[in-house]
Amino acid sequence: MNSRKQFGIDIINDCLLDDCYLTQKCIDCCNKEGRKYIAKYTPSVEILLQVIEQSSEKGLIKPNNIVTSSGSVLVMIFDDFVLKLYQSSSTWNKVVDILERTYECPYVINMRNFVSIENGNKDSCYLEFNLASYFRNQVKIHAIVTDKLNPIVTYSPSDIRTLKLEYTEVFKLFQEIGIALDCIKESGFSQGDCTFDNIGRIGDKFVLFDFNCVRSNLRIDDDIAFLIKSARFNLKKEGKKITDFLNYVSSSKYPKFFLSKISEYCEEYDIKI
Numbered sequence: 258m259n260s261r262k263q264f265g266i267d268i269i270n271d272c273l274l275d276d277c278y279l280t281q282k283c284i285d286c287c288n289k290e291g292r293k294y295i296a297k298y299t300p301s302v303e304i305l306l307q308v309i310e311q312s313s314e315k316g317l318i319k320p321n322n323i324v325t326s327s328g329s330v331l332v333m334i335f336d337d338f339v340l341k342l343y344q345s346s347s348t349w350n351k352v353v354d355i356l357e358r359t360y361e362c363p364y365v366i367n368m369r370n371f372v373s374i375e376n377g378n379k380d381s382c383y384l385e386f387n388l389a390s391y392f393r394n395q396v397k398i399h400a401i402v403t404d405k406l407n408p409i410v411t412y413s414p415s416d417i418r419t420l421k422l423e424y425t426e427v428f429k430l431f432q433e434i435g436i437a438l439d440c441i442k443e444s445g446f447s448q449g450d451c452t453f454d455n456i457g458r459i460g461d462k463f464v465l466f467d468f469n470c471v472r473s474n475l476r477i478d479d480d481i482a483f484l485i486k487s488a489r490f491n492l493k494k495e496g497k498k499i500t501d502f503l504n505y506v507s508s509s510k511y512p513k514f515f516l517s518k519i520s521e522y523c524e525e526y527d528i529k530i
């Protein structure tokens with residue numbers, strides 16, 4: 258077997274370790290023999306390889322880690338980028354839409370590339386593909402490539418949860434994520450799952466990621482309430498200073514008001530962000 262085909266099969270085999278059913282739902286990549294899924298090299302797998310090649314400075318590389326997200330998205334984590342494969346074009350569309358609208362906001366994860374191919378229709382950012390037209394109708398893939406960040410909440414293999422955040426950083430986190438929420442709201446969306454689990458670091462910035470639950474319906478906008486609830490949960494051991502701060506900003510429903518409450522509080526108590 259040629260080495261490219263073998264590489265495609267190897268990557269799919271790694272994905273199958275995580276969740277075969279989901280992997281096959283996200284990308285046409287296996288045969289089912291009895292209860293077993295067998296990885297195969299399909300036109301969709303070839304497109305996946307081309308997405309990886311074009312996103313990576315090192316050519317074709319394997320992900321360091323593969324996880325699933327809410328049972329519906331396959332997440333491939335590479336050295337310096339993350340590739341997500343969506344089952345449905347509708348979630349993919351919403352995520353692409355919000356990430357395109359907020360691309361100037363430094364506190365929202367940066368989308369490097371996206372591609373959706375189904376029934377011969379293609380929607381993509383910069384990617385160009387090499388595939389004989391005969392195979393084009395067989396491809397189904399909805400992929401988004403973003404920057405990689407370091408999540409502030411991590412889980413050990415035995416599922417022990419760790420928060421990597423000093424309490425002195427909470428004010429900066431609130432300000433930066435507040436700016437992200439303002440951009441999102443100005444774009445007509447709410448993020449839908451604004452918790453510490455979906456915040457990471459890139460350099461010295463806090464960045465919001467995971468837009469799987471994004472909504473364009475602003476009547477249900479709980480983003481700030483979710484962020485404060487998550488802060489109360491994650492920082493419950495941090496004492497009075499943090500509790501006072503959270504109480505002070507908790508009346509804000511709108512990002513702009515939230516940001517002004519953060520500034521007011523920090524000015525009052527001489528906190529430098």
Ligand SMILES: Nc1ncnc2c1ncn2[C@@H]1O[C@H](COP(=O)(O)OP(=O)(O)OP(=O)(O)O)[C@@H](O)[C@H]1O
Nearest residue numbers: 324325326327328332339403404405406408466467
């Ligand atoms: N850009 C990224 N950089 C680094 N890691 C990421 C990135 N995006 C996702 N991840 C990792 O993949 C995991 C799942 O991704 P995501 O947050 O999008 O989905 P989820 O629905 O919250 O998943 P879960 O079911 O684990 O809650 C994250 O918890 C994080 O560890």
Ligand SMILES: [Mg+2]
Nearest residue numbers: 326454455467
């Ligand atoms: Mg998440």
